[in-house]
Amino acid sequence: MLTGKRILLVVSGSVAAYKALEFTRLLRKEGATVTAVLTAGGARFVTREALAGITGERVHDDLWAAEAEIGHIRLARAADLAVVAPASADILARMAAGLTSDLATTVLLATRAPVLVAPAMNPAMWEHPATRSNMATLAARGVRVAGPATGAMAEPESGPGRLVEPAELLDAVRAVLAPAGDGPLSGRHALVTSGPTHEPIDPVRYIANRSSGKQGHAIAAALAASGARVTLVSGPVSVPDPPGVEVRRVETAREMLAACEAALPADVAVMAAAVADWRTAREAGQKLKKEPGAAAPVLEMALNPDILATVAGHPERRPRLVVGFAAETERVVEHAVAKRARKGCDWIVANDVSGGVMGGAANTVHLVTETGVEGWPEMPKQEVARRLAARIAEALAR
Incomplete structure (x- = not known):
């Protein structure tokens, strides 16, 4: 919960x-007070009245x-956290340069509170060397980043640059504001794996699955927001790194x-x-070629x-609690119960992936433990993560 926390929200x-x-509605639901600063560009997309109605x-x-001679200082000093969401390429550039050309950048330069930015822009703008340099500058100054x-x-194209979803941004706020040593998992180390693995066939092809990593990354974020030190071992994914989490990338x-194994010991996996x-069994050293009239290669x-x-059966460094996942397309609970016994883990989170769960925003799971099976209703993956944490x-x- 964020009861009593004062959030300064800059909308660019x-x-x-x-x-x-x-995002503001979620913050207020958590008990936070939200004060909004709207840039001239932001006012092109949302109105002052809409923000005032949501923030109160x-x-x-x-x-x-005229009514506040040093209003920017008051706004800057009154916040526990400043969040720039969405953070356009323009405001990121002005923040990196230390400019104070409007109220938003003046407040951001004057604040002593931590700053969290959630970038949102066209992929070409996000990948431009100027933006990458600006982000590196901000990161070096301690500015936190959620996404993109x-x-x-909005344009007919796709790529990195989308604003993270409000629930994910809320998790980032929780992680930033969680005091060191605070939270129900304070002092605990959590190991989380996420995403698919890519198993090479040749230098250009691989075996994989449709896992997006959204659920695993949400779990890592929820555990971090609960005070845990989290090591996330992630396969190749396009979702952003969770805030406050150590990420180790693998293929x-x-x-x-x-x-x-290198991340152990841990309290929970x-x-x-x-x-x-x-x-x-053998990765081809060169690209397998399709020859006219030849049969397909046998792998x-x-x-x-x-x-x-392996983790559940580790002889010396088994985590106290080991939680597995079972992605099934039929007889979900039956297969999950059998998997729990076969793998030697404590819990299994089972879900039916015959629909659009992989890559989707919601999930319906069953928690299988030694005491029985607990069915959870469909909910956003972030809420599944928070409930599991x-x-x-x-x-x-x-």
């Missing part, structure tokens, strides 16, 4: 500015407001196992990655290491 010019309204506070947009996400843009199942069960397969069973905290507190 981006078509994604409408998400700032839902006056919206600020004028550096030279990858996906369809293959064997690399993921090595990274997991949540193995949410969709690891490829098989790899090719000899080999079993990948069983990461969940709360259950983990309860289990480790016993």
Whole structure:
């Protein structure tokens, strides 16, 4: 909860500015007070009246407001956290340069509170060397970053530059504001795996699955927001790194196992990655060519290491709580119960992936434990993550 926290929200010019309204609603639901600063560009996409209605506070947009001679200093000093969402390429550039050309940049330069930015812009703008340099400058000054996400843009193109969803941004706020040593998982180390693995066939092809990493990354964020020190071992994904989390990137199942073993000991391991069960027995050194009239190549397969069973059965550094995932297309609970026994883990989170769950924003899961099966209703993946983190905290507190 964010009860009593004072959030300064800067809304800059981006078509994604409408998400700032839902983000504000979530902040207020958590008990935070939100004061909004609207830039001239932001006002092109959302109105002062809309922001005022959601925040319940006056919206600020004028550096030279007659009623507040030093209003920018008051705004800067009154906040526990400043959030720029959406953060356009323009405001990021002005922040990096230390400019004070409007109320928003003046407040951001004057604040002593931590600053969190959520970039939102066209992929070409995000990938431009100037933006990359500006982001590096801001990061070196301690500015936190949430996103951007990858996906369809307002323009008919796709790529990195989407504003993260409001629930993800809320998780980032929780992680920034969680005091050191605070939270139900304070002092705990959590190991989380996420995303797919890519098993090479030749230098250009690989075996994989449709896992997006959204659920695993959400779990890592929720555990961090609960006070845990989190090591996230991630396969290739396009979702942004969760805030406050150490990320170790891998490609293959064997690399993921090595990274997991290197991360131990841990109090809890949540193995949410969709690891490829098989790899090719021999990776071709050159691209396999399709020859006219020739038969398709036969791929000899080999079993990948069983990461969940290895961590659950570790002779010396087994986490106190090991949570596996079971992605099934039929007889979901039956297969999950059998998997829990076979792998030696404590819990299994089972879900039906026969629909659009992989890559989607919502999930319907069953939590399988030694005491039985608990069905959870469909909910956003961030809420699944928060509920699972709360259950983990309860289990480790016993």
